[in-house]
Amino acid sequence: MVYKKKQVPYTRRRMTQFDARVMENREVAQDYFEIFLEWPAPARAPLPGQLVTFNVEKGFHPFLRRPFAFASYDKSERLVSVIYHRRGPATQLISSLRSGDTLDVIGPRGFAFQPPRDADQPLLVGGGIGTGPVVFAANWLATKGLHPRLILGFRHQGLFPALTLRPEVELQVCTDDGSLGFKGNVRAFLSTIQASEKDNAFVWACGPYPMLKAVHEWSQAEGLPCQVSVEEIMACGVGACLGCAVETVDARQMVRVCTEGPVFDSKVLKWT
Amino acid sequence: MDINPAFSFTLKGQAWPGFVGVASGTFGYAKEYDGLSDFTKIGAVFTKAITPEPRLGNPPPRIVETPGGMLNSIGLANVGLEDFIRDKMDFLRRIPSAVVVNVAGALEEDYEKVVDRLEGVEGIWGYEINISCPNVRHGGMSLGTDPRLVEQITARLRGRTTKPLIVKLSPNVTDIGDTASAAQNGGADAVSCINTLVGMLIDLKTKRPVLPLNTGGLSGPAILPVALAAVWKVSRRVKIPVIGIGGITRWEDAVQHLLAGASAVQVGSGSFANPRLAEEVHEGVLEYARSNQLKSLADFHAMAD
Numbered sequence: 019m020v021y022k023k024k025q026v027p028y029t030r031r032r033m034t035q036f037d038a039r040v041m042e043n044r045e046v047a048q049d050y051f052e053i054f055l056e057w058p059a060p061a062r063a064p065l066p067g068q069l070v071t072f073n074v075e076k077g078f079h080p081f082l083r084r085p086f087a088f089a090s091y092d093k094s095e096r097l098v099s100v101i102y103h104r105r106g107p108a109t110q111l112i113s114s115l116r117s118g119d120t121l122d123v124i125g126p127r128g129f130a131f132q133p134p135r136d137a138d139q140p141l142l143v144g145g146g147i148g149t150g151p152v153v154f155a156a157n158w159l160a161t162k163g164l165h166p167r168l169i170l171g172f173r174h175q176g177l178f179p180a181l182t183l184r185p186e187v188e189l190q191v192c193t194d195d196g197s198l199g200f201k202g203n204v205r206a207f208l209s210t211i212q213a214s215e216k217d218n219a220f221v222w223a224c225g226p227y228p229m230l231k232a233v234h235e236w237s238q239a240e241g242l243p244c245q246v247s248v249e250e251i252m253a254c255g256v257g258a259c260l261g262c263a264v265e266t267v268d269a270r271q272m273v274r275v276c277t278e279g280p281v282f283d284s285k286v287l288k289w290t
Numbered sequence: 291m292d293i294n295p296a297f298s299f300t301l302k303g304q305a306w307p308g309f310v311g312v313a314s315g316t317f318g319y320a321k322e323y324d325g326l327s328d329f330t331k332i333g334a335v336f337t338k339a340i341t342p343e344p345r346l347g348n349p350p351p352r353i354v355e356t357p358g359g360m361l362n363s364i365g366l367a368n369v370g371l372e373d374f375i376r377d378k379m380d381f382l383r384r385i386p387s388a389v390v391v392n393v394a395g396a397l398e399e400d401y402e403k404v405v406d407r408l409e410g411v412e413g414i415w416g417y418e419i420n421i422s423c424p425n426v427r428h429g430g431m432s433l434g435t436d437p438r439l440v441e442q443i444t445a446r447l448r449g450r451t452t453k454p455l456i457v458k459l460s461p462n463v464t465d466i467g468d469t470a471s472a473a474q475n476g477g478a479d480a481v482s483c484i485n486t487l488v489g490m491l492i493d494l495k496t497k498r499p500v501l502p503l504n505t506g507g508l509s510g511p512a513i514l515p516v517a518l519a520a521v522w523k524v525s526r527r528v529k530i531p532v533i534g535i536g537g538i539t540r541w542e543d544a545v546q547h548l549l550a551g552a553s554a555v556q557v558g559s560g561s562f563a564n565p566r567l568a569e570e571v572h573e574g575v576l577e578y579a580r581s582n583q584l585k586s587l588a589d590f591h592a593m594a595d
């Protein structure tokens with residue numbers, strides 16, 4: 019006897035896991051690549067800040083899926099892309115994929131950047147592996163009629179990737195060694211922004227933790243709303259394992275980066 | 291759905307629609323995998339550990355990949371008994387899979403509270419008792435390390451439910467056969483075997499363990515041989531059925547568990563990379579059984595001795 023007799027059908031959502039075809043995979047800076055994947059119609063359209071996980075290897079190494087942020091979505095071409103840093107076993111394998119190969123993807127997942135109702139001057143800050151989502155955000159906001167300011171930081175010129183930006187996007191590159199653009203990090207550049215340019219501004223940021231923390235503190239001091247996309251190691255990427263939980267200012271609550279995040283209002287998170 | 295009774299794991303006359311479960315803590319409360327997994331081929335969903343009160347769990351980072359597996363330090367993070375009943379049971383009742391609640395606590399009374407409350411809740415097939423969690427009364431040591439305590443807690447819960455009661459064994463003991471037989475003596479209907487192994491990784495930069503609480507639970511393909519040896523040993527020590535868990539990432543691994551003496555299996559961290567793993571294991575094992583003239587789950591056991 020099967021203990022459940024009545025079976026009400028459960029829901030089946032839109033296609034979220036599939037083998038995506040690699041259309042292109044090119045080096046865009048030193049050890050940085052952009053991979054373009056075919057995004058079939060039944061799959062949901064990704065928004066800036068949302069993530070996709072790749073199961074790179076069906077065997078054991080690497081064992082876990084790896085999360086990445088979308089860097090672009092082209093609806094008419096049905097293409098998405100991810101900008102990634104080749105740094106370990108999974109990204110090494112991804113960088114060896116050629117057009118025509120397939121990649122097991124789950125996505126889009128997670129919570130995207132949310133345009134605030136009462137501000138219309140986007141200040142988008144990114145760097146390193148956080149470049150993809152802010153570039154996507156900049157192009158997306160441009161299609162909404164806004165004129166985003168995109169501030170990207172790198173250690174040196176060689177790490178600055180080739181980007182496709184809409185004309186409405188105003189790009190400001192910062193390098194630690196001054197080899198390209200502003201000499202200094204993005205936080206130092208933010209200090210140079212004029213008061214008039216902060217009118218009606220809102221901040222979206224993605225990048226290394228110290229950078230996010232500095233951007234959060236600057237936004238707080240300036241009274242600007244700030245959303246950040248954060249990282250934590252993920253196992254399931256779908257909200258089931260609680261592995262990606264991070265602490266919030268409310269000691270009774272933790273949030274899952276893969277589900278409630280990766281984008282959070284920076285005031286919600288506990289900064290350490 | 292065509293359910294073959296010979297391949298349905300059954301306790302106390304209550305059958306799963308199959309023999310492949312998804313392991314506690316690796317499938318959330320099932321809804322997370324809605325649209326990613328086919329529940330008609332998942333025999334049972336073992337929920338994340340449920341405690342009387344909600345728990346936050348351990349500080350981050352909670353996961354680290356290891357050669358052939360992963361360490362986790364989630365702790366007993368869960369929504370708590372009442373929220374579980376209110377928010378999670380609805381979906382669980384709608385899927386065909388049997389629902390097994392993984393019960394945990396810091397005190398023996400916590401386990402009793404959870405079972406007592408759930409006795410009145412519709413749609414629960416049975417309980418899996420997680421005896422690997424640190425127990426406050428026993429100096430933070432888990433009940434699972436002491437066969438006397440295992441027998442006691444099993445007997446206490448046995449007195450409170452007529453539903454299937456499964457004790458989940460910890461491999462972090464001298465002789466897992468002793469805890470298994472203690473569970474049997476206490477009145478368990480089955481044992482599941484194994485929970486994670488204690489493990490550590492150290493960061494060369496900080497020269498500290500990677501996980502904030504130093505150690506975590508090792509799972510994944512790396513533990514398959516440990517799990518198989520445990521299933522082999524336990525299934526020869528006790529008369530009650532053994533549910534094999536540990537290291538399953540392909541149907542072939544599940545076949546090994548069954549041949550070692552398991553009557554059902556659970557897939558755990560393998561679902562993270564492949565949410566359809568349970569279905570694939572279900573199909574693969576059935577195909578293997580067909581081509582090897584094995585007519586039931588019990589037929590696997592004749593082969594191993």
Ligand SMILES: Cc1cc2nc3c(=O)[nH]c(=O)nc-3n(C[C@H](O)[C@H](O)[C@H](O)COP(=O)(O)OP(=O)(O)OC[C@H]3O[C@@H](n4cnc5c(N)ncnc54)[C@H](O)[C@@H]3O)c2cc1C
Pocket residue numbers: 069080082083084085086087088100101102103104105106107108109110147148150151248249250251252253275280355
């Ligand atoms: C929400 C989110 C968005 C991300 N977006 C991007 C992106 O757009 N571009 C990009 O290059 N990288 C991104 N990452 C980081 C990316 O996941 C890691 O670079 C990748 O996992 C490295 O894998 P590896 O095997 O090459 O390197 P490894 O040597 O295995 O790991 C290198 C580092 O990557 C991180 N990492 C490893 N495994 C995981 C995991 N399972 N989950 C999360 N992080 C892990 C850890 O910080 C680790 O120290 C993102 C991470 C998160 C959480």
Ligand SMILES: Cc1cc2nc3c(=O)[nH]c(=O)nc-3n(C[C@H](O)[C@H](O)[C@H](O)COP(=O)(O)O)c2cc1C
Pocket residue numbers: 253259261313314315316338339362364366392420458484485486507508509510511513535536537538556557558559560
């Ligand atoms: C992230 C994670 C969380 C887990 N949480 C629990 C839990 O709450 N209760 C429990 O009994 N086992 C828990 N486990 C153990 C698994 O149920 C399983 O016994 C173990 O992972 C071995 O199986 P595997 O190698 O297939 O992953 C957890 C495992 C993982 C990886």
Ligand code: FES
Pocket residue numbers: 251252253254255256257258259260261262263274275276277
């Ligand atoms: S990665 Fe599993 S809950 Fe977020």
